[in-house]
Amino acid sequence: MKNLLVAFLLIASFRLSAQENLNFGKQKELVSPEIHTDKSVTFRLYAPQANKVELQGDMLNQTGNAQMQKQADGIWTYTTAPLKSELYSYSFVLDGVKTRDPSNVYQIRDVASVVNVFLVGDGKADHYAVTDVPHGTLAKRWYNSPRNNMNRRLTVYTPPGYESGKQKYPVLYLLHGMGGDEEAWAALGRTAQILDNLIAKGIAKPMIVVMPNGNVAQQAAPGEDVKGFYKPTMQLPHTMDGKMEETFGDIIKFIESSYRVNANKSQRAIAGLSMGGFHSLHISRFYPKTFNYVGLFSPAIMPFGKTNSPVYENIDQTLKNQFSNGLKLYWIGIGKTDFLYKTVADYRNKLDSNQMKYTYVESEGGHTWANWRDYLVLFVPQLFK
Template identity: 65%
Template structure:
């Protein structure tokens, strides 16, 4: 009996408390959260399913029991990948009973997933899996080595086939970890390919901050607090040196190194980059995706990349392409600018596909856009 009871005693000793389950996803798709904080006076939960207060998700009070455990149960939640924090006496922290964490710029959240519908694309299902690698490459245009994340589809290693490439770009404050972590890119691609809805392709996720060699904590700079806006952000340097990334990929991977085999897409700042890279190199990509994109550069920024905007956009149109795809949420703060850009394209007669969704500038939308955009590629 002593031996049988030891594992549970040891676990409590190691973790400093009872074995609490949080979050607990109930059969009716409500979710219960629990945290032990006997001395706390006020405990709240803040989750991205709650109505937002500006940029910040709302919060709700948790209820304390006689054992000092605070509890909160949600209303029924739709299938989705969700994030949340616990706020104890005004201090935001993570749930110590949930080991699943994710970083967005300088904020860390717990995550959980409710099965079904769209969210099934974000799960690791019993299907063939691709490979995710972090690769360092030389960037002569930036006079440094830099890091990118690359997804290769199932079977790539044992094949002699050449594959098309999607260059997938992150937003401001992100890095080469953003799409693979927050965007669930590997899971989405594995599942869409297994379902026969997307062609097997390589997905290249570079770091879009030319002032960084790699994500925070992954370069010789060491551990430091990430920030939103870095030097050379949206000043033309990244666009001007993007060929360094293409050259590395086409020298080191079996790819279809032509316009028909290349796509570029990105969210927010990455949508801005995708717009201007595809226009600056106007005969390079047959597929362009702008997810909640920023559109025009700051008027104070001077770069040849942003010169002759209308003329180079017209040249891109005249060269021809197979898909120019734009997605934006109705509550997105960039909605007005996307509307104005669409009016410009309409006046030019430049064809595009437009997707308008609910919600704002959020990863929920960008995961949906990726899962809708990729099946349209390389057909």
């Protein structure tokens, strides 16, 4: 009798739980963000006990956060003006505490912050969208870096058809900024989507894209190596002290021994944003016969800290050597309001005074992924022609 009673209670509990779930499923779904036909976007957050809710994001055409309005049902709302085509990120600030949108499952980590994202199409953001075209493959690969005395990880994009083919491909080495890692360009930069779409349209040649971790003190992205879960930081040991440049050969060696690569200077390119632009400048200069194509996206050109690295010796002469070695493209992009604008202008003056030819693109905006994605879209079609 006792066992029968227990069984009855378990069944009753299950039925009650199931009924509660059914009732929950009948509740009105909260849509946020909602993109309207005119490209305005409405954000919603259910927070009936909150005193103040703000919207924070790169789609706001104003200084600071936008105040959301509380409705009678406890839902806070805010509707933007019509937005330009772009991939946007945002968060809510609830009574002073930054939080994510529980109605939006699409999130990306940017250094130590996690933000929600959404895409407004019918424009340049179509480059970043997944479209009905042949797709390449993203792989996270571990490799041995003897000059760093550790195994490290990088991300590799191989173009559509790589696995079933036999041909050799050119390679673009694509470097992230300070605080980033081998996941940054794939997640925030939408590299695979951009390459898939450009290749499908015949605008870019099929190529392999290598996205390494530029923080040589790390094995891999935070939470992905033996150090476990820790809070990511911007400044790490060996940041811009020459160690990344000195050990970059380990990456090239791994790629050229593991993939079907055309290992010729004319088939190698290197580009990077911010700190990655700094690395691209000096790696390409330090190994002047290695790359035919160089891209500097908002490059961090600034005075160096204390370092004994040979990488930063004889900069003027090694630049001249690099430019005299048949360099096909030296590409620089910067936003008009980027905090690095002045240092990039000074660097351009150096190149001009030495009659070193380069391509220069000046865009609106500042030090943002919106610009760096655009620069990748502009840079990639010019490679390996």
